Structure formats: structure tokens, C-alpha cells
Amino acid sequence: MRGIFAALAVLLGCLVARAQDAPPPLSPQCEAPAADIAAPAPLPHLADLLANKSAAVRILAIGSSSTWGVGASSRKKTYPALLRNILEGALKGVKAEIVNRGVSGEVAQTTAERLRTAVALDKPDLVLWQVGTNDALARVEAGDFEDTLRSTISWLKASDIDVVLVGLQYAPKFVRDDSYTAIREALKKVAVAENVLYVSRFDAMKFIAQNQTGEQLISGDDLHLDDLGYECMAEHISRAVIANLFVRRRDLPKPAPPAPQP
Amino acid sequence: MRPPNEIDFWRGLALVIIFIDHVPGLVFESYTLRAISVSDAAEIFVFLAGWSLRLLASSRQMRAMDGFHVILRLESRAFTIFAAQIVITEIALAITAAGSLYLENPLLLEWNNAAAVFQDPMEAHIGLVLLSHQLGYFDILPLYVVLMAGAPIVVLVDRYAPRMLMPLSLAIYCATLVSGANLPTWPVEGRWYFDPGAWQLNFVLGFVLAGATGLGGFVRSQREAVRWLAVPVLAAGVIAAHYGWSPDPLSLPEPRLFLMFDKTYASPPRILGLLAIVAVFGGGYKYISTWAHPLAVFFSKLGRNSLNVFCVCSLLSLISQFVRFWLGGGLLTDTLVLLSAIACMYATAWLSEWRERIKP
Numbered sequence: 001m002r003g004i005f006a007a008l009a010v011l012l013g014c015l016v017a018r019a020q021d022a023p024p025p026l027s028p029q030c031e032a033p034a035a036d037i038a039a040p041a042p043l044p045h046l047a048d049l050l051a052n053k054s055a056a057v058r059i060l061a062i063g064s065s066s067t068w069g070v071g072a073s074s075r076k077k078t079y080p081a082l083l084r085n086i087l088e089g090a091l092k093g094v095k096a097e098i099v100n101r102g103v104s105g106e107v108a109q110t111t112a113e114r115l116r117t118a119v120a121l122d123k124p125d126l127v128l129w130q131v132g133t134n135d136a137l138a139r140v141e142a143g144d145f146e147d148t149l150r151s152t153i154s155w156l157k158a159s160d161i162d163v164v165l166v167g168l169q170y171a172p173k174f175v176r177d178d179s180y181t182a183i184r185e186a187l188k189k190v191a192v193a194e195n196v197l198y199v200s201r202f203d204a205m206k207f208i209a210q211n212q213t214g215e216q217l218i219s220g221d222d223l224h225l226d227d228l229g230y231e232c233m234a235e236h237i238s239r240a241v242i243a244n245l246f247v248r249r250r251d252l253p254k255p256a257p258p259a260p261q262p
Numbered sequence: 263m264r265p266p267n268e269i270d271f272w273r274g275l276a277l278v279i280i281f282i283d284h285v286p287g288l289v290f291e292s293y294t295l296r297a298i299s300v301s302d303a304a305e306i307f308v309f310l311a312g313w314s315l316r317l318l319a320s321s322r323q324m325r326a327m328d329g330f331h332v333i334l335r336l337e338s339r340a341f342t343i344f345a346a347q348i349v350i351t352e353i354a355l356a357i358t359a360a361g362s363l364y365l366e367n368p369l370l371l372e373w374n375n376a377a378a379v380f381q382d383p384m385e386a387h388i389g390l391v392l393l394s395h396q397l398g399y400f401d402i403l404p405l406y407v408v409l410m411a412g413a414p415i416v417v418l419v420d421r422y423a424p425r426m427l428m429p430l431s432l433a434i435y436c437a438t439l440v441s442g443a444n445l446p447t448w449p450v451e452g453r454w455y456f457d458p459g460a461w462q463l464n465f466v467l468g469f470v471l472a473g474a475t476g477l478g479g480f481v482r483s484q485r486e487a488v489r490w491l492a493v494p495v496l497a498a499g500v501i502a503a504h505y506g507w508s509p510d511p512l513s514l515p516e517p518r519l520f521l522m523f524d525k526t527y528a529s530p531p532r533i534l535g536l537l538a539i540v541a542v543f544g545g546g547y548k549y550i551s552t553w554a555h556p557l558a559v560f561f562s563k564l565g566r567n568s569l570n571v572f573c574v575c576s577l578l579s580l581i582s583q584f585v586r587f588w589l590g591g592g593l594l595t596d597t598l599v600l601l602s603a604i605a606c607m608y609a610t611a612w613l614s615e616w617r618e619r620i621k622p
Contacts (some may be wrong), residue, residue: 103398
């Protein structure tokens with residue numbers, strides 16, 4: 001009898017591990033190379049929470065219009081709402097509580113001020129910070145943008161809060177815009193220097209736009225995301241988050257074998 | 263028109279600083295009050311609004327009014343500010359739409375929290391009128407509407423139980439900071455950028471300190487001592503602002519808002535910073551008036567017509583954002599933007615006074 005229970009426990013463990021180890025597959029319309037979605041970076045606090053069988057994860061989704069959901073057909077189709085469903089489906093037994101604090105058209109410095117208050121009041125485990133597009137449009141100096149990002153990220157890391165940077169969206173008319181390029185580069189640079197997860201929306205969206213003929217992520221105005229755009233955004237972010245939970249796991253030393261019984 | 267005076271001067275200067283602070287990326291933004299204090303021009307503006315309320319409440323006309331007429335008088339002022347907010351918001355939306363059309367860039371429709379209006383006009387328009395939807399940088403007047411709507415309470419409590427005013431204001435402030443209570447925004451979920459429950463303290467402090475008796479009278483009688491006490495506070499603010507230092511909110515004991523440098527909740531360090539500025543620079547006008555008289559006249563003119571100038575200042579800051587997007591930033595563009603804006607603000611003040619002068 002004990003053997004049957006042990007076998008069932010192993011099987012259950014395998015199933016749970018499988019559910020958690022494998023990020024959910026991307027929809028065919030949202031397929032993009034992993035390298036175009038995000039470079040590996042650890043999410044240590046989130047990994048610890050899940051390792052300790054925490055039943056709830058609090059996520060603060062902050063940023064501008066893509067966080068609030070401009071172009072989505074309903075509030076259920078915004079990326080934070082979709083992300084919650086994907087995460088809860090993939091991380092069985094975990095309840096993802098997401099607070100949406102998107103304010104359209106906001107530059108990083110203003111968001112950073114709101115972020116500190118929101119973090120102090122909402123105490124999230126993970127911050128998803130969608131940032132950059134408006135700084136590029138407002139012609140904010142890349143150096144000032146970098147400073148804002150660095151100081152905020154350092155504070156979040158020191159406070160044991162994981163952060164995922166969600167980058168600028170792709171729009172064909174901005175491919176050659178100097179300011180857009182400078183802000184994208186600054187974002188990438190900060191993500192590498194601070195070793196935080198950076199979801200490069202620009203590259204993933206560009207790949208889809210160039211390779212998935214017939215799929216429209218952007219609405220008729222060539223700039224705003226549509227429902228499919230938000231679906232892909234949510235899938236890419238959740239894929240990056242889940243995949244990178246195991247970057248940390250792989251990095252952890254293997255548990256020592258049990259000591260022989262006397 | 264009343265002659266140039268200290269209150270109008272500082273208010274005029276605060277308006278120009280507000281303009282600079284409302285154009286993100288402008289090269290001059292590193293040289294405003296924020297560079298030397300944890301507080302900024304918004305605190306000064308609200309404090310001086312409270313100060314002006316005292317001047318109004320002390321006027322012969324207001325003192326002769328009974329409670330009912332005090333309420334009518336101040337609520338009609340609140341309505342004027344509300345109307346100004348609605349008008350400038352609508353013009354700001356038109357500027358945003360025009361900028362987006364002319365520059366062929368729909369992303370510009372999202373600037374300053376405007377996206378909801380173009381995406382979801384039914385809900386957003388209800389929100390605009392209810393003040394639950396505020397465009398970015400167009401969020402001071404909604405606070406001012408609430409403060410002015412509550413101004414009869416300030417004036418009447420001061421009239422019938424003056425000793426109760428500060429304790430009452432402090433109690434509301436503390437309850438707000440302990441609970442984190444704030445008005446919700448809708449249809450975009452969030453909170454007001456300026457929490458009226460917290461910011462009313464700035465307003466009431468301005469009102470109380472402007473008084474000839476009570477706390478205001480006491481502080482005035484101890485002016486030099488207060489000034490010396492304020493110097494280290496101001497110096498600490500300069501150092502904190504220079505090094506960008508602020509306490510880590512998560513390492514602070516609960517209730518955290520009491521020690522944070524938080525703007526939404528006008529946290530105590532920011533109020534202290536404001537009071538230090540007032541204590542150190544208050545009275546300095548007489549030197550400015552002596553040694554730089556044209557400046558005293560210029561800024562006083564702006565401050566004397568503060569609501570009109572503020573409205574134009576808000577719209578100019580939005581136009582400047584579009585100009586910087588179009589031409590790119592830089593010292594030359596930004597200098598032209600600033601000088602043009604100050605000229606327009608002055609023209610607004612001049613026009614407002616000219617209209618008053620030609621009234622029969």
C-alpha cells in the first residue's frame with residue numbers, strides 16, 4: 001500500500017514539475033524565436049516564493065498605454081488580464097493577483113514616482129514595467145532615461161522585488177527614429193547591467209510582422225495593439241517569466257544525496 | 263489692479279516653474295525648485311491658494327457675510343475653477359488630436375492619459391466631468407476644485423472655532439496617510455495624483471499662517487528664530503534633492519507614508535520642505551522689489567491673474583511637448599519654447615487686466 005502511495009506521489013510530482021517546467025506553448029500567430037522575446041535573467045524572489053509553495057503571487061503591472069490596454073476590445077483583453085490567465089494555467093495552484101496601473105502616454109520618470117508609492121502600498125512580488133515608448137516620443141535624453149531606470153530597478157532589487165522590463169513596441173515608422181533607437185538601446189543596456197529580465201517587444205513584434213503574413217498585431221492606425229497584439233504580448237511576457245523561473249532553478253546547486261541510514 | 267506684492271510674486275514664479283516641470287525632458291527642468299528641495303512648485307501653489315483664501319476671508323465684504331453667503335461665494339469660486347478645468351481639458355484634447363493628425367502619429371493620442379478619451383469616449387467623458395479622469399499635468403485644478411469646495415468649512419470653522427481648524431486639518435491628514443485613502447480614478451483604474459485628503463493640509467497651512475492672530479501671528483512674531491530653525495531643514499532638502507536621496511519606502515515602519523517623500527500624499531517631509539522654503543524666503547520680496555524691481559512687477563502680474571495664467575500655462579506645456587517631439591529637444595529649442603511660453607503667459611495676464619480696466 002505504501003508503495004502505491006509513493007508511486008502516486010512521484011507521478012503527481014512529475015506532473016506538477018512538468019506543468020511548471022514547461023512554459024505554455026505560444027499560439028501559432030505569436031510564434032517568435034526565444035532570443036527575440038527575452039534574454040535569460042533570474043527572477044529570484046518569484047522562484048523562492050514558488051519553491052516555498054506560495055499560493056498567491058502579487059504582480060504590479062505598471063507603465064503606459066499598452067499596460068492600460070489602448071486598442072483592446074474589452075478590459076478582459078488587456079495584457080495584464082490575459083497574463084493572469086496564462087500564469088494561473090501554467091503555475092498550477094498559484095493565484096496571480098495583478099494590479100493594472102497603466103497610465104497612457106506617461107514617461108518613465110513619472111511612472112517611477114508612481115511606482116514607488118504603488119509598491120509601498122500594494123507590496124507586489126513582481127513588477128512588470130512597460131516603458132520607453134513615450135520617452136522616445138517626448139525626446140527625453142537617453143542618459144536621463146537610463147538614470148531613472150537604474151535607480152528604480154536598484155531599489156526594487158534591494159527590496160527583494162523582481163522586475164521585468166517590457167520594452168518599446170514595434171512600429172515600422174519608428175525603425176529609423178534616432179530617439180526611438182537610443183531609448184531602446186538604453187533599455188537594453190540597463191537590463192544587461194542590472195541583470196533583469198527584459199522582454200523586447202520590438203524584436204518579437206518585428207519578427208511576427210515580417211514573417212507571419214496575414215497576422216495583424218497592430219490596429220488600422222499602424223501603431224496601437226489590437227486584441228491579437230495584446231494576446232501575443234501576454235504570451236511573450238508569461239513565457240519569459242516562466243522560462244526564467246528555471247534559469248534560477250538550473251543555477252541552484254543540486255541537492256546533496258541523502259545521508260546513508262546508519 | 264492691486265500693486266505688486268509678495269504673494270502674487272511668488273505665485274507668478276511658481277507658475278513659470280510649473281510650466282517647466284510639465285514639459286518632460288526640457289533642459290531647464292533640472293534647475294527648478296525640485297533641484298533644491300524635496301517639495302516643488304505645486305506645494306507652493308496650493309499653499310499660496312490657502313494664503314489667498316485668508317486674504318479673501320479677511321476682506322470687509324466677506325466678514326460682513328453670514329455663513330450661507332460665505333458658502334455661496336466660495337462654492338461659486340469652486341465652480342469657476344471647475345469650469346476652467348473642463349475648458350482647458352477640452353482644448354488639451356483638441357491640441358492632442360490636432361498634433362496627432364498633423365504629425366501623422368496616433369501614438370501621440372495616448373500622451374498624458376488622453377488615450378481613454380479617444381478609445382472609450384463615453385465613459386471617459388463622464389469621468390472628465392466627474393473629475394475622475396484627469397489628463398496628465400492637468401491634475402492640479404481638480405485638487406483645487408475640491409479644496410475650494412471645502413473652503414467654506416475652513417472659513418467658517420476659523421470664524422466660529424479658530425482653535426479647531428489646525429487639529430481638524432491634521433486629523434484628516436493623519437487619517438489619510440494611515441489608511442492610504444484616496445479618490446479613485448475612472449475609467450482608468452488608479453488613484454488621484456493629488457490626494458485631496460492629504461493636500462488640504464498645505465492649503466490650510468497657507469490659510470492659518472496668513473492669519474494675523476493665532477499660529478500665523480505667533481510665527482510672525484518669532485520670524486527670525488523660525489528662519490534660523492528652517493535653514494537646516496532647507497539645507498537637508500538641498501542635499502537630498504542634489505543626490506536624489508529619498509528613504510526606502512519598504513524599509514520604513516508602518517504607516518510608511520509619514521516618512522516617504524511622496525507627492526500624491528503630500529507626506530510630512532515634503533510639507534516640512536515647503537515650510538522651510540516659506541520660512542527662509544518669505545519676506546525676501548522686499549529685496550527683490552528693491553534690487554530687481556522689473557522682475558517683481560513681472561511675476562506679480564502673472565500671479566495676480568493666476569487662474570487665467572495657470573490655464574494658459576497648462577496648455578502651453580502641452581503644446582511644448584508637441585513642439586519638442588516635432589523639432590527635437592536641445593538647448594536652442596528649449597530656450598525658445600520657454601521664452602515663448604513666458605511671453606504668452608505675460609500676454610494672458612496683460613489681457614486679463616486690460617479687460618478689467620475697460621469694464622464700464
